[in-house]
Structures are given as structure tokens and as C-alpha cells.
Amino acid sequence: MSFIELDNLRMVYPDGTEAVKGSTIAIEEGEFVVLLGPSGCGKTTTLRMIAGLEVPTAGTVKMAGRDVTRLSPSRRDVGFVFQFYALYPHLSVRENIAFPLRAAGESDAAVREAVDRVSQRLGLGEQLSRFPPQLSGGDQQRVSLARAMVRRPAVYLMDEPLGTLDSDQRLAMREFIREQQQELKVATIYVTHDQEEAMSLADRIVVMDRGDICQVGTPTQIYDDPANRFVAEFVGSPGMNFMAGPEVVGIRPEHIIPADAGQVEGTVAMNEYMGSHRFVHLDTSAGRLVFRAATGFHAEPGAKLKVELEEEHVCRFNPENGDRIR
Amino acid sequence: MSNPAIALRGVTKSFGSVRALQGVDMEVGSDELVVVLGPTGAGKTTLLRTIVGLETPDAGSIVMAGTDITCLSPPARDMALVFQNFSLYPEWTVRRNLEFPLRAPGRTETRSDIEERIKWAADMLGITHLLNRRAVQLSGGEMQRVTIGRAIVRRPKLFLLDEPLTNLDAKLRERLRVELAVLRRKLGTPMIFVTHDQAEALSMADRIVVLSEGAVLQTGTPEDVYRRPASPTVALQLGQPAINILDATVKDGKWLTSAGVSLFPADAAEGEQARIGIRPEDVALSDGDSPATVKVVENMGAEKIILADWQGDDIHAVAPKSTSLKPGDTIHPAICPETAVIWPGP
Numbered sequence: 001m002s003f004i005e006l007d008n009l010r011m012v013y014p015d016g017t018e019a020v021k022g023s024t025i026a027i028e029e030g031e032f033v034v035l036l037g038p039s040g041c042g043k044t045t046t047l048r049m050i051a052g053l054e055v056p057t058a059g060t061v062k063m064a065g066r067d068v069t070r071l072s073p074s075r076r077d078v079g080f081v082f083q084f085y086a087l088y089p090h091l092s093v094r095e096n097i098a099f100p101l102r103a104a105g106e107s108d109a110a111v112r113e114a115v116d117r118v119s120q121r122l123g124l125g126e127q128l129s130r131f132p133p134q135l136s137g138g139d140q141q142r143v144s145l146a147r148a149m150v151r152r153p154a155v156y157l158m159d160e161p162l163g164t165l166d167s168d169q170r171l172a173m174r175e176f177i178r179e180q181q182q183e184l185k186v187a188t189i190y191v192t193h194d195q196e197e198a199m200s201l202a203d204r205i206v207v208m209d210r211g212d213i214c215q216v217g218t219p220t221q222i223y224d225d226p227a228n229r230f231v232a233e234f235v236g237s238p239g240m241n242f243m244a245g246p247e248v249v250g251i252r253p254e255h256i257i258p259a260d261a262g263q264v265e266g267t268v269a270m271n272e273y274m275g276s277h278r279f280v281h282l283d284t285s286a287g288r289l290v291f292r293a294a295t296g297f298h299a300e301p302g303a304k305l306k307v308e309l310e311e312e313h314v315c316r317f318n319p320e321n322g323d324r325i326r
Numbered sequence: 327m328s329n330p331a332i333a334l335r336g337v338t339k340s341f342g343s344v345r346a347l348q349g350v351d352m353e354v355g356s357d358e359l360v361v362v363l364g365p366t367g368a369g370k371t372t373l374l375r376t377i378v379g380l381e382t383p384d385a386g387s388i389v390m391a392g393t394d395i396t397c398l399s400p401p402a403r404d405m406a407l408v409f410q411n412f413s414l415y416p417e418w419t420v421r422r423n424l425e426f427p428l429r430a431p432g433r434t435e436t437r438s439d440i441e442e443r444i445k446w447a448a449d450m451l452g453i454t455h456l457l458n459r460r461a462v463q464l465s466g467g468e469m470q471r472v473t474i475g476r477a478i479v480r481r482p483k484l485f486l487l488d489e490p491l492t493n494l495d496a497k498l499r500e501r502l503r504v505e506l507a508v509l510r511r512k513l514g515t516p517m518i519f520v521t522h523d524q525a526e527a528l529s530m531a532d533r534i535v536v537l538s539e540g541a542v543l544q545t546g547t548p549e550d551v552y553r554r555p556a557s558p559t560v561a562l563q564l565g566q567p568a569i570n571i572l573d574a575t576v577k578d579g580k581w582l583t584s585a586g587v588s589l590f591p592a593d594a595a596e597g598e599q600a601r602i603g604i605r606p607e608d609v610a611l612s613d614g615d616s617p618a619t620v621k622v623v624e625n626m627g628a629e630k631i632i633l634a635d636w637q638g639d640d641i642h643a644v645a646p647k648s649t650s651l652k653p654g655d656t657i658h659p660a661i662c663p664e665t666a667v668i669w670p671g672p
Contacts, residue, residue: 038495039466136366166366166522171567175622175633194496200624200631219625220647236627238500254628254647270508272529275552275565276607276644279529281504292628295549 001065002026003187004050004155009059011045019045021211022059030185032178034198037208038234043191044159046208050189051157052076063154079153079186081145081161087132093119093143094128100151118150122176138169145173149180156181156188162197174200195235199223207231225315226250229322232315238279240315243286247325248317253279255313256291258299262306264289268299282307329392331356331516332377332484337386339376339540346372348540349386354484354516355532359507362520363527363563364537370520373537374486377518378407390483401432403484406477410489413473414461420472421457424448427480447475450509467498474506478513485510485517491526499523503530524564528552536560558669561603567631567642570604573672581668585637587616590663594670603667606631609643611651614660620653634659 004027011020020042027033035043048054050061052073060069068076079100087096094115101111119125122142132140145161161177162170178201181188192198198205199219207214207222207230215227226232232240232250241256243249258280266284273295280299282289291307299305316325327333330353339347346369354360364370375381377388379400387396395403406427414423424447427433428440435443448454451471461469470490477485490506491499507530510517521527527534528548536543536551544556555561561569574581574589576598581589589602611632618636625647632643634657641659645651 038497138366167524167566168365168562168568178622196496196626199627219627223625223627224647234497237496239497252628270504272504273548273552274525275528275548276605 003029003031003064004189005060005062006046006050007060007062009046009049009061010057011042011049011054012057018211020049020056023208023213025206025213025216027187027189029187032181032188032190032201032203034202034205035189035191035208036193036195036198036205036234038193040210041208042211043193043208047157047159047189047191050155051078051080077154079148079151079156081148081156081158087140087143087147089132092129092131093124093135096132096143097124097128097146097150100147104151114150115146118146121180122146138165141165142173145177149177149184152184152186154187156186156190158188158190160192161190162192162194170197177201196237199235205235207234209234223252224313227324229317229324232317238290241287241289241291242317243284243289244319245286246319248319248322249286249309250315250317251289251309251313253290253292255310256289256307257310258291258293258297258305259308260306262308264309265304265306268301268303268305270301271299280305327353327355329356330354331358331391332518333389334377335387335389337373337376337383337388339372339381339383346540347376347383350537350540350542352535352542352545354518356516357514358532359510359517359519359530360533360535361527361531362518362535362537363522363524365522365563367539368522368537369540370522370537371488372540374407374488374518374520377484378405378486379403401430404480404482405484405486406480406482407486408473408477408488408490410492414469414476416462417460419458419460420448420453420464420475423461423472424457424475424479427476443479443481447479450478450512451475451505466494467502470494470502474509478509482515485515487517487519489521490519492521492523499526506530524566528564536563538563553667555603555667558601558603561667565605567606569667570606570609570641572602572604572639572641573599574602575599583637583639585639587637587639589661590666594668598670599672601669601671603669604641604661605665606642607644608662608665609641610660610662611643611645611657612660614658616658617656618659620651620655620657622653623649623651632657 006023006025009023012018023046037043049056052071060067097115098111124142162173202219204218205222206216209230215231222235240250240252264284266282269283270281272279278293278295279290280293318325333353334350337347337350362370376383387394424444425440428435448457453471491502503526531548534548534551535545544551544560552564558571572583574583576592576594576596579592581592616637618634620632620634622633624631629647630645630649632645634641636659
């Protein structure tokens with residue numbers, strides 16, 4: 001038995017939209033699971049059903065063996081973090097963070113100690129006596145994370161908690177969430193559309209598309225061994241390249257190598273400098289290929305170039321439905 | 327630069343006690359894409375608003391193709407500004423949204439000019455099939471394309487884009503960033519693109535202007551700014567994961583970190599101090615003398631990022647995706663002196 005079990009969870013809205021088409025996922029104690037997909041894929045709806053904010057049309061949610069499908073959110077022992085920080089504007093930062101502990105009846109001393117610890121970790125030490133409206137968006141988001149992570153609930157549920165932050169702040173917060181989660185070993189379900197966030201945070205990733213689960217696996221499985229074309233394209237920055245044919249040939253940018261004897265010829269369309277590497281965009285008779293090259297590799301737009309594909313890293317897909325051909 | 331399309335000289339702007347721009351100098355060539363990179367609050371938006379004429383500088387001048395335009399009204403400057411939030415009329419069709427700027431008072435385009443311009447812009451952006459759709463029915467990416475279309479139909483003298491990709495999905499952002507750079511090259515119109523995203527800056531820019539607290543810290547090609555950052559502040563704005571910065575002192579002819587790790591031979595006097603910047607991709611994982619303990623291994627798909635404790639200093643390194651390193655393992659980081667940046671001083 002797993003710690004959290006979603007069994008054939010479905011959500012059909014009154015207008016007939018099938019937001020989630022039957023999700024079955026098992027999450028272990030202490031595991032970090034990321035629900036990944038584009039907007040409208042059903043990831044947030046799934047999270048809201050786990051939280052108890054939506055009642056599923058069919059299926060069950062179990063936590064620690066108990067059926068909680070119809071239980072109210074407050075009786076599920078979950079810690080939430082949302083993209084839009086719902087802070088109490090009239091309470092100081094300290095009291096905002098302390099709120100869940102006070103609600104649980106913790107002693108003043110315990111509350112003070114816990115708030116000091118988490119706010120220091122998040123660099124909020126100097127903001128404790130200020131009020132939310134006086135803070136920047138990034139600091140408000142940090143307070144919202146601190147408030148959720150000050151407590152040790154049965155499960156953390158996070159919906160794009162880094163969505164509104166600058167990219168440098170995002171990296172620091174990502175490391176904080178991961179360290180904190182590993183230390184507390186609380187099962188975490190995290191929703192994002194950012195594949196990089198998913199890859200770096202998750203023990204396992206659940207990739208969703210239009211209400212369906214496409215694949216469940218470790219970041220390495222999802223990246224190297226995608227179940228279908230959607231996963232292969234969505235995960236990776238940039239995603240996998242595809243070449244049309246009786247079987248669609250897929251290859252990641254780092255597995256295309258410029259070579260004088262290469263079988264594929266093309267014209268350089270564009271050359272993106274990324275600092276530690278380059279992405280070269282090559283127009284070939286089978287479509288656009290993007291490959292990763294060293295920064296010292298020079299190919300100006302318009303230049304002709306031959307490349308070869310590393311055969312052992314090629315993935316093949318069914319041209320009709322996009323499924324992987326093994 | 328001979329004959330820049332636009333040049334700013336000592337542009338300064340304050341709001342009350344806040345000095346939003348502090349003597350900004352910058353130039354944009356006639357066929358150039360300049361990215362202004364800076365964190366929230368750096369003054370990026372004020373800079374664009376000042377260039378387009380929505381703000382008047384307290385001091386300094388703006389010169390466009392040789393003419394001082396510091397006091398010219400926004401319409402007379404003939405620039406197009408695209409915001410982060412799509413400012414389309416939601417109930418109007420895409421066609422009507424695109425026509426709007428061409429029907430503004432003072433425009434002289436004829437009916438057939440307008441038709442031709444819209445066809446051209448829609449073609450260029452691949453939105454011809456959306457022309458009769460209402461803006462509310464569009465996806466985020468489609469809306470952003472239409473917003474850009476509304477800017478290009480006017481064929482302005484300069485494009486100013488204020489974080490146009492920030493509110494979009496990561497995948498879409500990646501695609502549009504390539505499309506925009508290609509589109510700009512086709513149009514041949516100069517562009518100033520403002521962002522806080524270092525990947526956008528590096529990949530799109532002909533030159534990057536690094537802005538911090540209203541001042542320009544460095545201007546250069548992406549490679550210049552990435553490889554030869556003028557200061558630790560600039561270095562930290564580019565590259566992901568961030569550059570490693572270690573405090574070091576010369577001892578026995580070598581740079582030593584505060585924890586006593588020997589980095590590489592020093593070309594400076596005994597006892598000199600410096601901050602040394604090392605990009606994560608330039609840290610070799612073996613062959614060094616001092617061991618480091620792996621703390622975190624982040625899987626990035628194409629590669630892995632290692633965070634290790636190097637005798638008390640945190641150090642980030644890049645490992646191939648095939649690495650089997652895990653937390654607790656030992657590595658021996660080594661630094662190649664040619665790749666390091668040395669900023670003298672304590």
C-alpha cells in the first residue's frame with residue numbers, strides 16, 4: 001500500500017469538459033512527485049482533488065490507507081503553497097508564518113523557534129515585523145512558502161509556487177524546497193509547467209496532456225526514454241527533434257554531432273549562444289533540427305553543414321498516434 | 327559606433343528620492359538587437375518609457391539618427407512599444423486589432439495600404455488563419471504574436487519590447503525567442519529588448535547592456551559579458567547555474583581560497599587579494615588536489631549539476647548526464663586558469 005493513492009480519478013465539469021480522464025498514481029511516503037504539463041492538461045485539477053478543493057466526478061483519493069475523497073480540506077492535514085500568495089495583509093510577516101502553528105495550538109516558545117528557523121533559511125529574518133503589502137512580490141512568495149513549510153503536515157501540495165519569481169530567485173527557492181523536503185521527508189506533490197523545475201526537483205514526474213497521464217517515471221526515464229512524442233517534445237530545453245518518415249525519428253539536441261561524413265545535410269538557420277554551449281538550428285529536408293555544440297563551434301546562418309545522429313540515442317515514434325515504437 | 331539608430335547620453339531620471347536611471351549611456355546600431363538585462367527594479371521599464379517619450383529625463387539626451395529627440399512627443403518618435411501584458415482589445419477581431427494603429431490620427435495609409443500591411447504582418451507571424459477570430463478566443467502565444475503584429479504593421483523606426491515573453495509557458499517562450507530574433511533580422515529594424523532572463527539575453531542579443539540600480543554596469547557582446555564580466559555583480563546575472571565566486575589570496579605564488587584550497591598559479595604579488603569567478607562548466611571533477619563532498623545532484627536532462635562542499639566553500643560544477651555521482655561522494659575539483667575571471671581587491 002502506498003502513502004497516497006489516486007484511483008481512476010476523474011473530473012468532468014458541468015459543461016461536459018473532461019479535465020481529468022482517469023488518473024491512477026501511487027505516491028510513497030517522503031516522495032517528491034511533480035505533475036508536469038502545459039496549461040489545461042489537468043494537473044491543477046488533480047492537485048485540487050487531492051487537496052479536497054474539488055470533489056471528483058469518479059474515483060477515490062486515499063491517504064495513509066484512509067479514503068479521504070469526500071473529506072474537507074481542513075481534515076486532510078495538507079500544507080498548501082499557491083502561485084498567488086494568499087497572505088493576511090493585516091498580520092505581520094511573523095504572524096503570517098506563525099498562523100498554522102497557532103491554529104494547531106503550539107506553545108509560544110515553540111512557535112517563535114520554528115518561525116525564526118524557517119525565516120532565517122529563507123532570508124526573511126529582517127522582514128519579520130513588516131506587513132505583506134510592504135513586501136516585494138518575491139518576498140511575499142517566500143513568506144507564503146515559509147508559512148507552508150513551518151509545519152510538518154502529512155503532505156505538501158504546491159501549485160506553481162515559484163511562478164511569479166525572477167529566474168535567479170527561482171533557483172535559490174528550488175534548492176530551498178528540495179533541501180527542506182529532504183530534511184522533513186514529507187510527501188510532496190508539486191504542479192508546474194516548467195520542465196526544468198520538474199527535472200531538478202522530482203523523485204518521479206507525472207507528465208500530463210489534455211487530461212491524460214502520458215508517463216510516470218524518474219527524471220532520467222522521462223528524459224531518455226519518453227513514452228510518446230508529446231513527452232519527448234515537452235521535456236528538454238529545447239525538446240527532442242523529430243524527422244518525418246514511415247517511423248518518426250526522434251533525437252535529443254546533445255546527440256546530434258557535426259561530422260564531415262554525416263548522413264544529414266542542412267543549412268544553418270540560426271545560432272544561439274547560451275554561454276556554456278550553443279544551439280545550432282539546422283534546416284534539413286526532414287525538417288528543422290536543433291543541436292547542441294561547444295561555444296567554440298562557429299556556423300553562421302546560411303552555412304551548409306553535415307551532422308550525424310548517435311544511433312543508440314534515437315527514439316522512434318508511430319507517425320499516426322505519436323506512441324513510442326520499441 | 328558610427329551613426330547609431332539611437333543613442334542615449336547621460337540619461338538620468340528620478341521619481342522623488344528614487345533614482346531610477348543614473349547617467350545611462352547606450353547606443354543601438356541601425357540593424358542591431360540590444361538586450362537590456364537586469365533584475366526587477368533595475369530601471370529597465372523606466373528606460374524604455376524614457377526612450378519612447380512617456381517619461382522626460384531630468385538630465386541627458388536622446389539622439390535618433392543624428393537628431394535630438396529628448397523633448398519630442400511619443401507619436402513623433404515613431405517607435406513601437408510592446409508590453410509584457412498583451413494590450414489587445416478582447417472583443418475585437420485580430421484583423422481589427424492589427425488595423426488599429428494604422429487608423430490612428432495622423433496616419434496616412436490608404437485602405438489598400440492597410441490591407442497589404444496586415445497581410446504582410448500576418449504572413450510574417452503565421453497568424454493569417456486567426457485574422458477573423460476575436461482576441462479573447464486566442465491562446466497566450468497567439469495573443470503575443472498578434473501584439474507583436476500590431477507593433478510591426480506600423481513599420482516603426484525602433485522596436486522596444488518590455489519582457490514580452492515573461493508571461494508565457496516555458497516551451498512557448500523558447501520558441502518565440504527564436505522566432506523574434508529571426509523576425510527582427512528579416513525586418514532589419516533596430517530593437518531594444520528588455521528582460522530579466524539571462525537565456526533570452528545571451529541567445530537573442532547582438533549586444534547586451536547590463537543594468538543594475540539604474541546604472542549600466544557593462545555593455546558588450548553576449549560572449550564578452552559572459553566570459554569577461556566586469557564585476558561579480560555582472561557575472562552573477564549571466565549563466566545558469568550561477569558562476570562560482572571564491573575569495574582568494576596569493577600565497578607561495580598560488581591563489582588560495584580562504585579555506586586554504588590551492589586554485590592555480592597566481593600572476594600577482596604575494597599577499598594580494600581577489601575574488602575569482604569560475605563558471606560551473608569550467609570546473610573539472612577530478613585531477614584537483616583538494617577533495618570536495620557532493621551535496622546535491624540536479625538532473626537537467628542533457629547534463630547534471632553538482633553542488634559540492636569544497637573545504638567550506640560551495641562550488642557548482644557540471645557533469646555529463648551519464649555520471650553516477652550522488653550526494654556523499656568525493657570529487658577533486660580542478661580549475662583551468664584561462665577560464666577563470668580575477669577581480670582584484672578584497
